[in-house]
Amino acid sequence: MATVNCPTCGAKVEWTEANKFRPFCSERCKQIDLGAWAEEKYVIPGKAPEEPLDPDLE
Numbered sequence: 001m002a003t004v005n006c007p008t009c010g011a012k013v014e015w016t017e018a019n020k021f022r023p024f025c026s027e028r029c030k031q032i033d034l035g036a037w038a039e040e041k042y043v044i045p046g047k048a049p050e051e052p053l054d055p056d057l058e
Contacts, residue, residue, distance in 0.1 A: 008032050 002015040004022075008029035015022055024030040036042055 006025040011025040
């Protein structure tokens with residue numbers, strides 16, 4: 001059986017369908033991660049477009 005580390009607290013988690021929170025160890029760790037995304041603590045690097053996506057916004 002495969003195990004992974006919880007992305008929030010680092011606890012060992014079994015990667016099975018029985019674990020409804022995978023890859024997290026608990027609902028709490030899942031919510032902490034969601035909150036971090038909502039607060040924009042995580043970002044996906046990328047380059048801003050050089051031209052506006054909607055030309056009517058200029």
